[in-house]
Amino acid sequence: MIHYILFFIFAAFAVGGAINLLAQRHPIASALSLIVVMGSLAVEYMLLGAEFVAAIQVIVYAGAIMVLFVFVIMLLNAGAEERTKGSKVAVILGVPGMLAGLALGVFVLTQHDVANTQVAVGAMYGPAKAIAEQLFKPFLLPFEITSVLVLIAIMGAVLLAYKELD
Amino acid sequence: MARDGNTTLLGVKTFVILSVIKIAIALAVLLTLVAYTVLFERKLVGRIQNRWGPSRVGPFGLLQPLADGMKFFFKEDITPPYVNKPLYLTAPMLSLTLALTSIAVIPIGGWVTVDGIRTPLQITDVNIGLLIILGITSMGVYGIALAGWSSNSKYSLLGSLRASAQMISYEVALGLSLIGVLILSGSFSLRDIVTSQSGAWWGVIPKWNLFKGQFVAFFIYLCAAYAETNRVPFDLPEAETELVAGYHTEYSSMKFAMFFMAEYANMVTVACLASLLFLGGWNGPLFGPQILQYFLPVFWFALRVFFFIFLYVWVRGTLPRFRYDQLMGFTWKVLLPLSLANIIVTSLVVALRS
Numbered sequence: 001m002i003h004y005i006l007f008f009i010f011a012a013f014a015v016g017g018a019i020n021l022l023a024q025r026h027p028i029a030s031a032l033s034l035i036v037v038m039g040s041l042a043v044e045y046m047l048l049g050a051e052f053v054a055a056i057q058v059i060v061y062a063g064a065i066m067v068l069f070v071f072v073i074m075l076l077n078a079g080a081e082e083r084t085k086g087s088k089v090a091v092i093l094g095v096p097g098m099l100a101g102l103a104l105g106v107f108v109l110t111q112h113d114v115a116n117t118q119v120a121v122g123a124m125y126g127p128a129k130a131i132a133e134q135l136f137k138p139f140l141l142p143f144e145i146t147s148v149l150v151l152i153a154i155m156g157a158v159l160l161a162y163k164e165l166d
Numbered sequence: 167m168a169r170d171g172n173t174t175l176l177g178v179k180t181f182v183i184l185s186v187i188k189i190a191i192a193l194a195v196l197l198t199l200v201a202y203t204v205l206f207e208r209k210l211v212g213r214i215q216n217r218w219g220p221s222r223v224g225p226f227g228l229l230q231p232l233a234d235g236m237k238f239f240f241k242e243d244i245t246p247p248y249v250n251k252p253l254y255l256t257a258p259m260l261s262l263t264l265a266l267t268s269i270a271v272i273p274i275g276g277w278v279t280v281d282g283i284r285t286p287l288q289i290t291d292v293n294i295g296l297l298i299i300l301g302i303t304s305m306g307v308y309g310i311a312l313a314g315w316s317s318n319s320k321y322s323l324l325g326s327l328r329a330s331a332q333m334i335s336y337e338v339a340l341g342l343s344l345i346g347v348l349i350l351s352g353s354f355s356l357r358d359i360v361t362s363q364s365g366a367w368w369g370v371i372p373k374w375n376l377f378k379g380q381f382v383a384f385f386i387y388l389c390a391a392y393a394e395t396n397r398v399p400f401d402l403p404e405a406e407t408e409l410v411a412g413y414h415t416e417y418s419s420m421k422f423a424m425f426f427m428a429e430y431a432n433m434v435t436v437a438c439l440a441s442l443l444f445l446g447g448w449n450g451p452l453f454g455p456q457i458l459q460y461f462l463p464v465f466w467f468a469l470r471v472f473f474f475i476f477l478y479v480w481v482r483g484t485l486p487r488f489r490y491d492q493l494m495g496f497t498w499k500v501l502l503p504l505s506l507a508n509i510i511v512t513s514l515v516v517a518l519r520s
Contacts, residue, residue: 058304062305064337067333071331
């Protein structure tokens with residue numbers, strides 16, 4: 001029971017935060033809404049029994065990446081954005097696209113049996129050890145390739161910053 | 167996730183009552199500790215600088231924290247014009263709440279049996295305890311960042327920019343320095359980490375992680391912890407010679423006091439964590455009757471925490487402040503490579519041994 005209550009409270013927070021992110025005019029307010037979304041997602045992960053992923057979500061996304069976002073916004077002292085009317089293409093293509101996506105989602109969900117049972121904590125890949133077993137045994141190659149990819153991104157960032165310095 | 171596992175065993179009602187009692191005690195102790203750490207710091211820094219420190223209120227100035235608290239309450243609470251009001255009011259609350267929350271997962275002693283109810287001396291023992299503390303610390307940046315930004319003052323903004331950059335940078339070194347400890351103990355639970363450090367070699371040298379070869383990690387952790395709590399020699403965010411008071415320049419009365427309390431609560435948390443991770447937590451010689459056996463571990467633990475707080479004050483009384491580029495260079499060019507090397511060496515040793 002408490003699972004359902006927590007789920008719906010934090011799902012509401014996540015959706016509300018996402019809408020607020022778009023509705024706010026000031027970049028800081030938008031960034032803070034994004035933090036709310038990420039925090040609520042962390043709680044949802046925890047309800048799924050994925051405590052490690054939840055903690056990493058808070059530490060990496062809400063704690064590190066979003067701090068950098070806020071930092072940059074503060075550093076540039078970005079003011080409130082100006083609203084334009086928005087492009088017509090977005091309205092003409094966006095609304096049907098969104099409806100189609102929604103319909104597809106509902107269709108898939110109704111066609112498949114969705115597991116409705118409560119997840120026992122620790123029964124699935126929740127603890128760090130279970131995740132590590134998966135990462136370093138069956139998924140070792142994708143994991144290592146991803147880390148090389150991240151390294152390339154870091155090197156690219158360094159290169160871009162270096163050009164500015166000259 | 168909670169590892170007590172005795173929720174069903176005890177019944178929900180007992181569990182709730184027990185938790186409320188624990189939370190009340192922990193909060194009262196923590197707040198008292200925060201208040202008296204301030205006094206301790208003023209006294210000790212006074213002695214280091216060859217003066218008395220506070221000595222007027224009560225015997226040896228022992229009631230000074232009480233007087234300070236009263237003063238904060240009765241000061242005029244100014245909200246400057248042109249501040250971003252919602253964020254200006256939220257920032258100190260955020261800082262203090264997050265600083266006080268992390269005490270929830272910190273264990274202070276072994277198990278205690280009272281009236282047939284067996285319970286750990288800890289509010290809750292979760293198997294990702296260390297990660298929760300790291301998460302809470304990383305969220306603590308927002309309190310400072312938003313305080314500076316919402317104040318709409320150049321000094322505050324500069325202070326909070328410095329704080330955010332510094333805290334993100336040192337968090338990397340802090341997190342990496344803990345990995346050696348995690349490899350040795352094989353668990354994120356703070357209770358398990360302490361248990362893995364019990365015992366001694368040849369009955370003399372305790373099996374603390376510090377003596378298991380984590381000296382480098384300990385040094386990195388200490389530096390990073392000082393930077394994370396914005397203490398001398400890394401107190402650039404509130405460098406009074408350059409920035410008036412940094413991120414809390416525009417705050418007065420209890421709102422300022424909340425930042426102040428948050429800083430000292432963070433100091434206590436960091437000191438607790440250092441004792442748990444590197445100095446064997448509450449492990450120590452046990453003797454005497456049962457009641458003494460319960461409280462001796464807490465005493466040993468308190469002794470270690472006191473040592474770290476003493477070290478904090480000592481460093482503050484001794485070292486000058488870094489320059490900002492030195493501060494950033496120190497973490498990225500010294501601490502980060504050192505912590506990576508420590509991880510490689512530690513994992514190599516553990517792998518060769520197994």
